[in-house]
Amino acid sequence: MKKLNILLLCLSLSIIACKNEKKETKTEETEAIATKKFVVKPEATSVKWTAYKTTEKKAVGGEFTTAKFEEQSGDTPEEALNNLSFSIPISSLFTNDATNTRDAKIKDSFFGSMLDTEFISGQLHAENGKYKATLTMNGVTKDLPLDIKITDERRVSLTGTMQLAEWNALDALAALNKVCFDLHKGPDGVSKTWEDVAINVETYLREN
Incomplete structure (x- = not known):
């Protein structure tokens, strides 16, 4: 009987130890999930734009090859993006123009006719599933509504249409059209x- 009691005691202790081990493992997994953070990767971000020329509205594409972000993280992609500050150097503009003259014309005649010609800056905002960029260009700060698509919790696509008149940029547009008149x-x-x-912004969120 004594041996049986000892055996039962050992068995009970073994079961309790096993349960505690599983509980600790589950707690560790839960804590790992809870501490997972999403962070925007500047090196995986592209800022592309499409402008239009001629009365037929022929598309002319380009991009800014550099985008700078203040480091920010969030428990969800939305939290990582909300209130995210950014700046885009005008010098990083690139259109892949074979003649190698278009970039200089846009930088000098369009952006060169503006105030604060070094950067376009702003901040992303998310509220009730809707996104916007509070964008500063030509000394003017306005909201740019954005449509967002998030896939696999990591890949983010933001699209919108900028009306240059809202940033008092029509004089700059006229200056660009003057140097590109025949084109x-x-x-x-x-x-x-x-x-x-x-505007089309593509970015990727890494887990931190």
Whole structure:
């Protein structure tokens, strides 16, 4: 009987120890999930834009090859993006123009006609599933509504349409159209540069 009691006691202690071990493992896993943070990767971010010329509204694409972010993390992708401050150097503008003249014209005539020509800066905001960028350009700060798509909790796509008039940039647009007058003519002989610019930002969130 004594041996049986000792055996039962050992068995009970073994079961309790096993349960405690499983509980500790589960707690560790829960804590790991709870402490997982999402952080925007600047090196995995692209800022592309599409402008338009001629009365036929022919697309002209380009990008900014550099985007700088203040370091920020969040428990969810939305938290990582909300209130995220950024700046984009104008010098990083690139259009892959074969003649190697378009970039200089945009930098000198368009952005060169503005105030604060070194950076475009701003902050992302998220509220009730809606996103916007509070964007500062040409000394003017305005909100740019954005559509967002998040896949796999990590890949983020933000799209919107910028109306240059809202940033008092029509004089700068006219200066650009002047140096590109013949290049912006369509079959009708009219030279035109449109004031709406499509914006497409792609980024990737890493787990921290």
